[in-house]
Amino acid sequence: MTMRIISRFKGPGADTSSNTVPNKCKRIRTWLYKAVNSQLGIEADWVQKHIAQCPRCTRRLAAVGRVGLALAAVKAQPHKNDLLMRANTQAISVLKHSLRQAPKADELKKRLPQPRLLERWGKYGRSAANLAACAVILLLMKVGVFSSMGRFQSEGEKGVEQYYASRIGQDLANEVFRA
């Protein structure tokens, strides 16, 4: 069955060059994972139906959920802000004299937890997105306005040229406008 799925995925006349093979493998793997998950995963209808009817499975699922809840609760408990500082101070106090006296040690004794890169940049995320949206709008406006202006100008010139050609003749109009 897997082979049938893969052959259907590849399709007739599919390129089998070495460069595309890893990409195809990756796509197939993702696709198979999704397919298997939709049929055999916890979200699958028949699994949900079974869980609803089977008290043993319901209990097991609830127990696993309870572990997840407990892990989430552990992660959610924050520690004091100076804990890193205190831990560093205590750890440095048992190191060698030369290490205790190093300038880096003093720095570590005063160190406070720093937000991670994602958290640090997270607060700017919204502003950056707004800025990018504004830039895109401006760019589109600029491109749109200038291209429209150019079109109007060339069409206007053509109109005037036609007017003069009808009044003073094509030759003179050519001399005036194409000189």
Added chain:
Amino acid sequence: MFGKGVSSELLADFALPVAAEQSQRWILSAMARHGQDLVTMLWRILGNDQDVCDAYQSTFLQLAHYQSRCKPEHVKAYIFRTASNAAITILRRRIAEKNRLSQTIGIPQSVDSPEKQLDSKLLVETLRCCMAQLPDHLRDVIMLRDLAELSYAQIGPMLGITPATARVYRCKAIQLLAVWMGKERD
């Protein structure tokens, strides 16, 4: 001549520790680099400030005395595993003391009311107790994955297993914890 010999010997004796001290500066660098993540993991395992500081101190002390004061090949792996082991030792000791005290005083350990079942503090304590009982290979994975929030790709090399094996171990650990936590509740 003799004086010169002595002075050169003294110089050599003095130079060796200086070189060793210079080379041990990497301990401070490791502390600066991994300290924050380590404290977070220890806090999640232990949930107590003083215990966290003790486990942290023990980790860096062991690092400083690692194989005649040499730098381990994978400092991060060494630090995290040592910290995890130190934390579990402390946790086990704490649980044993608590059990001994509750037996002496006669505090009932069972949980009966629904309010208590939903108490997050109790839930976390139960999880910690159960985690301390897990086999080493499963416990290492769940601690590094769920409490230190490292990826399977990082955990694999740290424990000398493949990322896929780490994934399987985590799954087994969760199943065991679910069973044990269910028993604790009953």
